[in-house]
Amino acid sequence: MVRSLVDLLTAHASHHPDRTAYRFLVTGDCDGEIQEISYGRLADRSRAVAAWLQERGLAGARAMLLYPPGLEFICAYLGCLAAGVVAVPGVPPRGRADDHRALTRMKRLIADADAKVILGGREVITTLAGVAEHLPEPADVTRVATEDIPDEAAASWREPGLPPDSVAFLQYTSGSTSAPRGVMVTHGNLLDNERVITERMGHTPDAIAEHDHEMFVSWLPVYHDMGLIGPVLNTFHLGVTATLFSPLHFLQQPRRWLTAISRYRPHTSGGPNFAYELCLKHARPELLDGLDLSGWKVAFNGAEPVRAATLRRFTATFAPAGFRREALYPCYGLAEATLMVTGGTVHTPPTLLRAPQTGPHAGQTDAEAVSSGRPGPDITVAIADPERHEELPEGEVGEIWVRGASVAKGYWRNALATRQTFRAALTGHEGRFLRTGDLGFLRDGELFVTGRLKDLIVVDGRNHYPQDLEMTAEMAHPALRPGCTAAFSVDGGNRGDGGGGGGGGVDGEQAVVVAEIAPDMAGETEKITDVVRSAIGDAHGLSVRDVVLVRPGTIPKTSSGKIQRHASRAAYLDGTLAVIDASALS
CATH class of the missing domain: 2.30.38.10 (Luciferase; Domain 3)
Structure with a gap:
């Protein structure tokens, strides 16, 4: 009887030790450096980490995991599970002294989880030494690079005897509407949600055989529930193979995602709606000519609002490359439910x-x-x-x-x-x-x-979803970056210095739209603002107080890429938005 994912670690290592569990595209390119780890090797490395933790009496304690994208995170995460240690995935520091927001979040998570040990890659552990003043006292938190734990340590690993209701890891929520909170996910929760993902996404023995065990391609961050519970742990749950690469490499060149799908022909791959929009933005004829997406059975879309227009455009654009409308797979989930709650029906359009x-x-x-x-x-x-x-x-x-x-x-x-x-x-x-x-x-x-519920905009007694206003704004003018617009409401008596000029002195709630545009469009700000105002007025019967155009990459987002509307509102009211000012050109 399988009681936890730790039992599956032993089973896979015994039944197919040489099968590739994960491959990692180091540069994001299929023809670049590739690292692979088999199920046998995965078991050895995970047990070595687990034994190191056990020997230091850390069972039941929290371990912060700070890794760049790669295979070492997976070994450390499974090592924590195999030791009965509560894993706490986090975003690794980038070594920049001015990266205050990331450092503040990391420090808050370490303190909130009461972490006793930090596991990371060698470069991360070295970086932490340079920002030690931002962390709890070194005496309280042990830091170790797991690559330095010898393979021989695995020999002393002991079965932890985990009951289903014991906490496996803390998944800190993205904090799109509030401060991050640590969700206690148990070993029983993990097993159940992997069962749900397997059933809903059609990961049947026949599908696995048809795809020769190649089931996932993913660039999603593994410190977030969608990237971890889905592509990483469902791969492990099924004993199949996944191809992974860095989110940064995807953002730099979205074609890498589609190229990897074409090369490895997985059953399942996906991401938030913005990922599909990015692919559409970079869909050149030469890219389409080299793709074969006919093997892609489940193109999941979740974590943020799913746009009907995006689904239609993606299907139409990539149909010549073999993509089928039936592969579109909107789904819904959240960290508090481990991950997946609902999902589409495989081979059926949404x-x-x-x-x-x-x-x-x-x-x-x-x-x-x-x-x-x-x-x-x-x-x-x-x-x-x-x-x-x-x-x-x-x-x-x-x-x-x-x-x-x-x-x-x-x-x-x-x-x-x-x-x-x-x-x-x-x-x-x-x-x-x-x-x-x-x-x-x-x-x-x-x-x-x-x-x-908390993002709802109420103006003159009428409810408006910010996602709808954001979509209308982004469709109104091509200068607005997809997935980089925030709509929220402010009291008519409040006036931020966010720019844009609005109708001050009006009582009641009023809508504000903040949108990122490219700096080279600064000379068109007045025109863009007028177009956005007009589009929202026509589509929603809503007069917008302010349309504020800001520099790329400055709208606050969560670690999973969701717009932080409350943080955007606060920046608007404080006058701290990175406004693109046309007058600065003269």
């Missing part, structure tokens, strides 16, 4: 509907709602009135509530937040539900996600 205008949180929108599929096996999804805690009729918009064995244990050392989020009672239902904070509706058993 369902598109006009968003309803009913329910306590229905928005004013003409946008199409994209189905995120059906709940995984033994997962219950309900749409609730967030104030009355009563289930809403089918088709009405409300808060998405979730129940099932994948729902995590709660937030680390935060009993109040755990009770409020993980212990909700729904009238007429037994058991407790997870309140996701997301808005959506159900139709014929499928979930349609429409926005975030």
